[in-house]
């Protein structure tokens with residue numbers, strides 16, 4: 611059964627239709643990268659799948675109609691890392707991560723062993739064990755991002771939706787996060803992460819979904835989606851793309867239009 615099944619999904623914001631007839635199914639253990647230019651609709655799609663914005667069409671989570679699920683049901687099935695990293699309260703990092711356990715217990719219950727283990731595992735996975743006693747509001751941007759991802763990991767939901775989770779992370783923590791997501795998916799969790807880093811998306815995701823103007827224009831293995839033609843057409847870039855041990859390598863190199871202009875200039879100089 612799909613962890614997430616969306617069909618004919620459309621959504622409007624501020625009077626504009628920003629998602630148009632989206633169909634998407636994510637199975638157990640898939641690591642899906644949601645890619646596309648600024649404004650393509652990636653955040654809106656993730657938010658619609660959580661019922662955070664009004665939408666039309668069908669959205670099922672773990673076989674249940676999203677619009678019939680209670681907040682508690684939803685929190686047991688799906689964890690979310692928002693693009694916005696604002697942390698409102700000066701609670702400790704450990705207390706912040708522990709909030710991820712809330713769906714698993716009553717509001718005033720004491721933390722059970724399973725909760726403590728989940729929090730500890732999330733702190734270690736995101737390499738923030740040594741920050742556990744710091745106030746979350748005092749962390750650096752990348753540290754805040756890791757704390758918020760840890761909170762979502764502690765939730766131990768079957769589906770994790772993460773909006774630009776690598777933004778602001780240093781290269782080591784970017785790779786470590788990709789490894790965490792891959793490990794989770796190999797254990798059966800499904801991950802959908804929006805990403806701008808095409809190199810990371812190419813190398814780590816099982817599947818890429820490319821959005822443009824609120825529509826899905828490609829959906830498949832990285833090598834099928836990150837073609838020179840699609841990169842030029844959708845992003846307006848040229849890229850170095852090659853198969854290598856360990857996965858596809860994609861390195862954007864220049865603007866497609868600028869490339870044409872340079873070629874013309876070069877032709878004039880040499881011609």
Ligand SMILES: Nc1ncnc2c1ncn2[C@@H]1O[C@H](COP(=O)(O)OP(=O)(O)OP(=O)(O)O)[C@@H](O)[C@H]1O
Pocket residue numbers: 623624625626628646647648649650651652653654655
């Ligand atoms: N509250 C809003 N009111 C009006 N338009 C909105 C609103 N929120 C988003 N939009 C528009 O919806 C479109 C999709 O936005 P969205 O944030 O989903 O894009 P995105 O692919 O996540 O972009 P980015 O890569 O820049 O984060 C954009 O054109 C954006 O301007």
